[in-house]
Amino acid sequence: MHNNYPSVRTYFLVFGALLLLLIATVGAHFVALGPFQPVVSLGIALLKALLIILFFMHVKASSGLVKLFAAAGFLWLLIFFLLTFGDFATRYWVPTLNQ
Amino acid sequence: MTQTTTQPATPAWPTEDEKLAREREVNALGMWVFLASEIMLFGGLFLVYFVYRFRYPAAFAEGSSELNMWLGALNTAVLLTSSLTMALAVHQARGSSRKTAVLFMLLTMALGLLFLAIKGYEYWQDYQEGLVPGLNFTYSGAEQQAVALFLVLYFVMTALHALHLSIGIVMVGVAIVWGQIRPFAHDPAEPVEMIGLYWHFIDIVWVFLFPVLYLLR
Structure with missing residues (x-):
């Protein structure tokens, strides 16, 4: 190994x-x-x-299993960022909601 | 009554080498689970930083330009070098030269302390320049509050990183002592390898902290 x-x-x-x-x-x-x-x-x-x-x-x-475990943390971080910015980055796309 | 039993060609017992490989894989997996929790800890702070940077881009650029970029770059070089010496320490420990491994680990600790010293000097400089919200904050621009927010995030993120590095320095020292009192342990290089993983992780956190805090303007 x-x-x-x-x-x-x-x-x-x-x-x-x-x-x-x-x-x-x-x-x-x-x-x-x-x-x-x-x-x-x-x-x-x-x-x-x-x-x-x-x-x-x-x-x-x-081994593949270690690679998977190493990638998992970063993958969840990516989801964390994508979902959060899916909200924050698009909030002002609909101007009427903020008036 | 005759019964034909199919015996496997090789015995099912794992060899000593296979057992060792499995043990090491399990150790690495456990360490990566711990590091995943650390990724989420620092990741949460990075997320807060980016959300506020998205909200106050000009103030965050302003706050960033108040920091000493050259000290940040120097510290990046110091930490990258410490990762090299840590990797070499693991390499030597896996080989047979335990003494060289200890030497590289001492060098790693020294570089970690150098990083903390430079960081401490930088904090002192920040304090003198009135960049510490709550203690000495003299910045008075249009977006004073948002710049203060940037600086608070800067101090929390770098201090949490410095705390991790301090623990890393202590742990490398523990590994040296452990190697001295148990030189004929079952797998003596394994603690060095595991602490190495932690050390490199701290290095990666700084690799992201440097551009995020000092370069994004």
Whole structure:
């Protein structure tokens, strides 16, 4: 089960990628991206989290059951956000309700 | 009376390796269930943040620009490095070099303390600049209340994260001591691996806190 764990080289490559993504997100901060700014910085954060989960937390090398358990928490968080913003983001679409 | 019984080709008993693999899988599952509860704890705060950011976009951008982005970026680099040293500690503990593993764990603890020191300095800076609602709040723009709301969320989220990191530092120390007093435990690297999962999770929380609090303007 543990034979397919990442090598030391992989850990350093992932670390290098994480630092590059950090530099990219700080760099993007100084570029006028307008409405895409949150998309870029949150997208980079998602990429970083994915790298940490898959390699540092060994999820890529784990069994399907562990992968399922790891994904479950994030899946419920996604539902949590979708339902909440299904309300908050659409409230003012019907102006008459708020007059 | 002759009876033909079909014997399985291999005995049904799991080998020691299979038992160990199963134990480790169960440990990882339990840890991920705990981490899922942590995801919901921090997720709730992130949700509150985004709901209010949606309601007061200008005030939240204003509040964010009051923070020191460079200290946040520096702390991200520190925590990412601590995740590397933690991963290397697990790697060494899984191998046979227990001493190197302890060295990497001490390094991880030191980086965690460095993060807390930088965070503490940043809190002090925030206090000096009058950015702490309730203690010293001198910001007086048009949307004063909404900026105060942003700053309250900033302090609650970063303080909860710092509390988790402090627990993480203590737990890495516990793992070192545990490894010293029980060097011939059944599966000595397993506690290191489990605490590693917790440590990386704390790192992931900061990976999201950094852009959300410092970069979204």
